[in-house]
Amino acid sequence: MMKKVFARPKSLTEVPFTYCPGCHHGIIHRLIAEVMDELNIAQDTIGIAPVGCSVFAYLFFNCDMIVAAHGRAPAVATGIKRVKPNNIVFTYQGDGDLASIGTAEIVHAANRSEKITVIFVNNAIYGMTGGQMAPTSLEGQVTQTSPYGRDPKTMGMPIRMCELLSTLNSPAYIARVALTKPAYIIRAKKAIKKGFQYQIDGKGFSLIEVLSTCPTNWGLSPKEANEWLEKKMIPYYPLAEFKNVEEVS
Amino acid sequence: MVERLLMKGNEAIGEAAIHAGCRYYFGYPITPQSELTAYMARRLLKIEGAAFIQSESEIAAINMVYGAAAAGGRVMTSSSGPGISLKQEGISYLACAELPCVIVNMMRGGPGLGSIQPAQGDYFQATKGGGHGDYHLIVLAPSSVQELVDLTIKAFDLADKYRNPAMILGDGLLGQMMEPVQFKEFQKERIPSKEDWALGSCQGRKPRRIVPFNLDPDELEKIVNKIGRKYEDLPKEVQYEVVNMDDPDIVVVAYGTVARVVKTVIQKGKKEGINIGLIRPITLYPFPYAVINDAANRVKQILVAEMSLGQMVEDVKLAANGKSKVFFYGRTGGVVISPVEIWEEVKKILNQN
Numbered sequence: 393m394m395k396k397v398f399a400r401p402k403s404l405t406e407v408p409f410t411y412c413p414g415c416h417h418g419i420i421h422r423l424i425a426e427v428m429d430e431l432n433i434a435q436d437t438i439g440i441a442p443v444g445c446s447v448f449a450y451l452f453f454n455c456d457m458i459v460a461a462h463g464r465a466p467a468v469a470t471g472i473k474r475v476k477p478n479n480i481v482f483t484y485q486g487d488g489d490l491a492s493i494g495t496a497e498i499v500h501a502a503n504r505s506e507k508i509t510v511i512f513v514n515n516a517i518y519g520m521t522g523g524q525m526a527p528t529s530l531e532g533q534v535t536q537t538s539p540y541g542r543d544p545k546t547m548g549m550p551i552r553m554c555e556l557l558s559t560l561n562s563p564a565y566i567a568r569v570a571l572t573k574p575a576y577i578i579r580a581k582k583a584i585k586k587g588f589q590y591q592i593d594g595k596g597f598s599l600i601e602v603l604s605t606c607p608t609n610w611g612l613s614p615k616e617a618n619e620w621l622e623k624k625m626i627p628y629y630p631l632a633e634f635k636n637v638e639e640v641s
Numbered sequence: 642m643v644e645r646l647l648m649k650g651n652e653a654i655g656e657a658a659i660h661a662g663c664r665y666y667f668g669y670p671i672t673p674q675s676e677l678t679a680y681m682a683r684r685l686l687k688i689e690g691a692a693f694i695q696s697e698s699e700i701a702a703i704n705m706v707y708g709a710a711a712a713g714g715r716v717m718t719s720s721s722g723p724g725i726s727l728k729q730e731g732i733s734y735l736a737c738a739e740l741p742c743v744i745v746n747m748m749r750g751g752p753g754l755g756s757i758q759p760a761q762g763d764y765f766q767a768t769k770g771g772g773h774g775d776y777h778l779i780v781l782a783p784s785s786v787q788e789l790v791d792l793t794i795k796a797f798d799l800a801d802k803y804r805n806p807a808m809i810l811g812d813g814l815l816g817q818m819m820e821p822v823q824f825k826e827f828q829k830e831r832i833p834s835k836e837d838w839a840l841g842s843c844q845g846r847k848p849r850r851i852v853p854f855n856l857d858p859d860e861l862e863k864i865v866n867k868i869g870r871k872y873e874d875l876p877k878e879v880q881y882e883v884v885n886m887d888d889p890d891i892v893v894v895a896y897g898t899v900a901r902v903v904k905t906v907i908q909k910g911k912k913e914g915i916n917i918g919l920i921r922p923i924t925l926y927p928f929p930y931a932v933i934n935d936a937a938n939r940v941k942q943i944l945v946a947e948m949s950l951g952q953m954v955e956d957v958k959l960a961a962n963g964k965s966k967v968f969f970y971g972r973t974g975g976v977v978i979s980p981v982e983i984w985e986e987v988k989k990i991l992n993q994n
Contacts, residue, residue, distance in 0.1 A: 435844040438712070450850050456840040458711050458851040461734055464704035467696070471708025471716070474692035475665060476841055479712075497704070500697035 401425035403434040407451045414614025416604035417445060419571050420513060420580075421452055424482070427585045428455070431592065437480040438472055440465040444486040445519040463494025466501035469508040480591055482509040488518050491527040491551050498557070498599075505562035505596035509587040512553060515604040516625060523609035527551045530624055535609075550628065554601050558634040564596035566635040570603040570626060572618045583633070595637050603629055643823045650786045651816040654745055654809065655680035657793035658717050660824050662832050663743070664691040665716040667705035669698060671724045672757040673813035674747035678719065699724040703731030703744075710740035711851050713839030715797055715832065719745035721813070722755055722763060725771075732806055733772030736868065737853035741800035743793065744778070745809040747816040750975030758975025759813035759898055764952035767810045768926040775865050777872055779807040780925040781880075782896040786820035792923070794827065799878060801833050803871050810925060812948070814898045814977060872927075880923040881932055885911075889918030891987055892936045894957050895946045896922045898977065903946060905980040906987065917987060925953070933960035942990050944968045946983055948976070966994065 400406075403425035411417045428434045434455045441449040443462035450457035460468040465483035473481045490498050490512050501508065517535055518524040525538040528550045532541040542550075554568045565587055569580035580602060587598035603625050605617035612620055633639075648656065655677050658666070666681040678695065685693035692709075696702040702718045709716040720728065725746045735742060748763045750756035767780045779799050781792040789811060796807040840849055855861040882900075885907050886892070895903045900921040910917040920936060922929050937943060943965050945954040954969045961967050970986040972978045 436842045438840050440708075447854070450852055454848055456843050456849045458708070458738075458840060459853060460707070461704060461730055464700065464707075464731070467701040467704035468708035468711075470694065470701075471665070471667065471705035471710070471714075472712045472840065473708075474694070474705075475709045475712035475714035475716075479841060496697045497701050500701065504694070 401429045403428035403454045405452055405454050409452065410448050411445065412608045414605055414607040414617055416515070416571050416602065417513065419577065420511065420602050420604065421449065423577070423581045423584050424511060425453065426581065427588055430585065431588055433480045433588065433592070436478070437482065438476070440468050440481070440483040442483070442485045442489040444489055446484055446486060446513065447520070449484050463489050463492070464497055465489065466494065466497040466506070466508070466510065470501055470504070470506050473506055473508055477507070480509075480588065482511060482588070484511045485513065486519070487512075487514045487516065487526040487528040491553050498553070502557050502563045502597050502599065503560050505564065507591050507594060507596055509591050510597075510599040511584065512599055512601040513604045514553070514601055514629065515606040516550070517606050517609045519606050519609055530628060552629060554599070554634045557599060562596060563599065563635055564590045564637040565598035567633045568601040568603065568629060568631050570621065570631055572622050576631070590637065643825055645821045645823055647819055648786060648822050649676060649817065649819050650789050650811065651676035651747065652680045653786050653789045653822050654719070654793050655684065656824065657790040658743065658797070659684055660827050661715070661794040661797045662827070662829060663715045663717050663797060664688060665709045665714045666692070666718065667694045667696050667702040667709070667716070668718050668720065669696050669702050669724060671721050673749055673759070673816050674719050674721050674745065676816070677745065699727035700731065703728040706742045707731055707735055707738070707740060710735065710742045711738065711840050713835035713841065717743040717745065719747070721747045722749045722751045725763065725766065729772035732778070733774050733776060734853045735806045736776035736778070737774065737864070738851050739804040739868065740806070740851070741804050742806050743796045743800055743809065744806055745811070748810065748812040750973070756975035757813065759948060759977055760973060760975050761812060761897060761899065761948040762950070762952070762973060763810065764925065764947070764949060767808050768928070776868060777926050779803065779805055779875065779878070780810050781807065782810045782923060782925050783815060784897050784900050784921060786815070786818065787822050789815060790822050790824060798831065803875070805871060810897070812898050875927040878924060879927050879929045879931070881929040882921040882923060883932065884919040884921070885916060886918040886920070886936070888916060889940055890916045891942045891944060891991060892918040892920060892940050893944045893946060893983065893987070894920045894922070894933060894953070896925060896953065899946050899948060902978055902980050903983060906983045909980065909984055910987065915987065915991065922953070928956045928960070930956070930960040933957055934962060934964070937961035937964035940965055942966050942968060942994055944970060944986060944990060946978055947971045948978060949973050
């Protein structure tokens with residue numbers, strides 16, 4: 393008798409992912425779905441897909457989904473959660489979406505401590521529009537719109553959203569994770585689960601930033617992209633729990 | 642006997658919304674409609690299960706509306722001029738996703754930061770779409786505080802019926818003035834169930850997806866055509882008021898505050914032996930083309946008076962279709978047209994033609 397040890401999470405649909413080889417979106421989707429399965433919340437969850445490569449997230453999750461305007465997912469989530477406080481509401485947002493065009497929305501949703509869970513995918517570049525500079529692009533990083541490298545003198549330094557949001561009193565949970573090795577993936581899943589659990593428990597706003605690769609627009613192979621993320625991104629974007637309401641005395 | 646209350650226009654809208662079952666309001670303060678935001682705060686924060694949020698921006702407000710509408714709530718936002726411009730992207734999303742909501746625009750002088758005095762310069766923006774893409778709002782133009790009440794309630798009903806955003810297009814003067822109003826009994830049963838399309842728990846049904854886009858042109862065309870068919874149905878909702886239209890020497894077309902001014906001029910005309918008829922569009926979209934076309938068959942001159950450089954006049958010309966001459970008189974920048982100005986204009990037109 394064969395034992396099934398690995399299966400597709402029930403909270404994912406059968407639709408194949410549309411992401412490039414080596415991109416981390418697929419892993420992140422899977423982790424969210426596994427968490428939804430384990431917490432048995434898919435039937436009550438409403439997800440908000442962003443604008444960007446992961447706009448198609450609405451096809452992949454086996455729960456009610458809505459596509460928001462670029463950057464506005466936290467406001468849309470606020471509207472949904474205030475009407476349906478008993479449902480679980482999460483947003484899935486990229487770095488351009490959350491840290492550039494939607495900065496106001498994320499800061500204020502966090503400050504109101506809306507009882508939502510935000511999955512923030514930081515790959516330091518604009519993916520869907522073809523590789524422009526993101527607010528999180530690293531110093532010196534060459535992109536379509538920083539062709540000579542990001543110059544902090546005129547383009548500013550990359551924004552650390554977790555650190556920025558952690559200055560607020562009200563959010564319940566803020567953490568940054570990565571996915572470049574199994575140990576990181578296990579930690580990432582725990583953080584995502586905590587984010588959803590805190591929402592279920594009514595503790596307030598949670599945000600999990602996931603450092604992610606974009607091999608296509610970085611111009612690297614999937615393996616090189618993982619190495620670049622570990623070597624360049626993690627030193628600037630430390631992996632940590634920045635805020636955890638459970639640990640506040 | 643329904644009680645008569647003396648209410649300020651902006652507050653009357655708020656009470657009417659709550660009367661109509663609206664329990665969610667998201668907005669950002671801007672003159673001359675801030676009393677409405679404050680009223681909703683005062684009332685909704687005391688109602689169990691309701692939500693009031695002073696949002697971080699107009700953009701956030703309309704996107705909260707988008708979320709609340711998607712979740713099946715009766716929801717409203719309000720603003721004026723610049724704030725309504727900021728909301729346009731979200732309004733376009735609401736229209737594409739076929740989500741009902743009510744948006745109040747108490748117009749002020751524009752363009753730009755403009756002024757905070759009453760104006761009607763947002764007619765094009767309200768009636769022709771406003772945001773990007775192929776869509777229309779349902780646009781209602783009240784002319785008294787009682788109508789602010791009645792049309793706010795109607796706006797919620799129409800928005801739900803057509804699953805399309807509806808706009809109350811008032812102006813700063815209507816918002817600020819006080820008049821007696823009555824609230825007729827509201828039957829909660831008339832709010833249609835949204836259980837068959839709103840987001841929520843998907844236990845026992847397939848997951849739902851609200852997706853205001855499609856990368857396949859043929860598929861997006863289907864979505865837009867479906868929305869377009871609603872607009873073909875809308876003319877049956879046309880509402881207007883006619884005054885002194887039995888045998889007019891001239892017809893004036895005006896809406897909102899300006900129509901009130903015209904009513905004063907009609908009285909003046911009667912004393913002077915000139916019969917001035919008034920057609921007052923109450924629905925600006927759908928626009929009452931037929932009644933204006935009919936008037937154009939009966940009179941030689943139509944005067945359109947607006948607090949703008951001339952916007953509704955284009956629809957009146959379309960309606961008149963060359964059958965009568967269409968004249969325009971407007972003041973803009975926040976200047977309210979006086980009865981004397983309209984009277985002089987009427988005499989000038991009648992003397993010259």
